Amino acid sequence: MILxxxxxxxxxxxxxxxILKKRLRCSGTLVKRLKSNNAIWRNGSPTLGxxxxxxxxxxxxxxxxxxxxxxxxxxxxPLDILYEDPYIVVLNKDAGIAVHPxxxxxxxxxxxxxxxxxxxxxxxxxxxxxxxxxxxxxxxVIFAKNSHVMTLMISALKEDSARKIYVGLTHGNPVEDExxxxxxxxxxxxxxxxxxxxxxxxxxxxxxxxxxxxxxASLVEFELLTGRTHQIRLHSKxxxxxxxxxGIYGDDSATMHIIDRHALHCASVSxxxxxxxxxxxxxxxYPEDFKSAVEFFKNKRDTLPGQSIxxx
Numbered sequence: 305m306i307l308x309x310x311x312x313x314x315x316x317x318x319x320x321x322x323i324l325k326k327r328l329r330c331s332g333t334l335v336k337r338l339k340s341n342n343a344i345w346r347n348g349s350p351t352l353g354x355x356x357x358x359x360x361x362x363x364x365x366x367x368x369x370x371x372x373x374x375x376x377x378x379x380x381x382p383l384d385i386l387y388e389d390p391y392i393v394v395l396n397k398d399a400g401i402a403v404h405p406x407x408x409x410x411x412x413x414x415x416x417x418x419x420x421x422x423x424x425x426x427x428x429x430x431x432x433x434x435x436x437x438x439x440x441x442x443x444x445v446i447f448a449k450n451s452h453v454m455t456l457m458i459s460a461l462k463e464d465s466a467r468k469i470y471v472g473l474t475h476g477n478p479v480e481d482e483x484x485x486x487x488x489x490x491x492x493x494x495x496x497x498x499x500x501x502x503x504x505x506x507x508x509x510x511x512x513x514x515x516x517x518x519x520x521a522s523l524v525e526f527e528l529l530t531g532r533t534h535q536i537r538l539h540s541k542x543x544x545x546x547x548x549x550x551g552i553y554g555d556d557s558a559t560m561h562i563i564d565r566h567a568l569h570c571a572s573v574s575x576x577x578x579x580x581x582x583x584x585x586x587x588x589x590y591p592e593d594f595k596s597a598v599e600f601f602k603n604k605r606d607t608l609p610g611q612s613i614x615x616x
Contacts, residue, residue: 305429305450307390308364311357320346321353323363329456329578330365338365367450376405376430378420379412385421387586391453391579392446393418393431396588399442399565403433418447434458435468435531443470443570443588456578466575470526470536471515471590473567473597474545475554477522482513485539489532498552499534501542508532510539518601521548525571536568548597563597 309327311318324330330338335353338344343366344351357363384396395414402409405416418431431447434457446461448454460466488505492498509529516523522545526536537553540546546554550566574585590598 305367305427306364307367307450307452308362311359311361311363313359315357315361316359317356319353320344320351320355320357320363323357324353324365327579328363328365330452334452337368341366341368343368367452376415376419377411378423379416380420381412381417383414383417383421386444386588387584389577389580390449391577392434392448392457394573394586395445395447397437397442397445397570398591399440399593402439403436403445409439414445414447434461437570438534438537438566438568440565441470441568441570442591442594444468444573444586445570446573446586453578457575460575460578461573463576467572468528468531468570469572470528471569471571472524472526472536472540473548473563473594473601474522474524474540474543475548476520476545477517478512478514478524478543478545480514482511485510485512485543487539487542489535489538491533499532499538501538506530506532508535508539510536512539512543516602519604521601523598523601537566548601562600563593565593567594567597569594 307328309323311323315323321335324335324344339353342350345364346355346357347362385393386396387394397403397414402413403415405413415431415433422429429449431449432451432454434446434448434454437443437445446457448457486509487501488503489499489508490502490505492500507530511527511529513525514522515525528535537547537550541553548559548567549556549563569590570588572585572587574583577584
């Protein structure tokens with residue numbers, strides 16, 4: 305993949321090497337690899353690191369990676385692209401689709417769809433997910449267009465300025481309007497899927513804020529401060545209010561007619577772009593099944609069988 309940077313006035317007189325490190329965010333290891341592969345250009349011609357540039361010069365590098373495209377078969381599936389630039393592509397994931405091939409889900413994942421999307425543009429590339437969502441969680445998923453971008457995006461999303469916001473429907477009404485769930489998480493010994501809260505687990509923190517209260521459910525905003533598997537789902541259970549439709553951390557038998565998956569949607573991701581330095585905020589609208597579930601509880605303000613209302 306080719307990455308380009310057009311020098312501005314502030315770059316006038318800088319060395320190519322400085323541009324690689326400051327503007328294209330190349331590590332020393334990557335610079336060495338680029339040099340050995342003659343993969344650095346200035347205005348379309350090979351160049352050296354000590355050459356000084358002028359404003360308007362286009363500095364380009366080719367990220368040469370191991371060919372792993374054959375492991376991702378292209379699939380012509382619908383993609384809801386929320387944002388795309390030379391470095392990343394951001395999708396609004398439907399529930400029921402996997403982010404990347406794994407286990408029994410090898411075809412028709414978002415990664416397969418993106419492979420097809422790029423091939424239609426004449427680009428043979430495998431995008432890499434920067435963080436993942438459970439198969440039945442909907443919403444924002446970020447893909448990096450190469451491993452160099454992926455490394456920088458992972459760091460960008462760990463910065464204090466970055467935010468990842470989810471919205472979920474929980475059973476019952478939390479006592480507090482907002483708060484912090486600070487409970488460590490580890491894998492359950494008798495399961496390869498389920499997680500439990502345990503003192504010897506990894507530190508896990510989730511902020512929550514109640515957006516709207518219904519009779520037997522609440523619309524709750526969650527902000528991840530850490531990114532553990534099933535973090536929101538388990539923390540909701542530990543709060544005493546599991547997600548509607550969650551068959552692992554709650555009982556989904558009474559809500560299958562309302563929504564046939566756990567009611568969780570990644571609604572927003574914001575971060576400082578590691579290449580442009582600009583603020584990026586990407587929002588994903590609620591999918592139809594989630595909107596329908598919200599309307600169900602909004603219009604039905606009594607309790608489901610076996611539930612009680614817990615209000616402040």
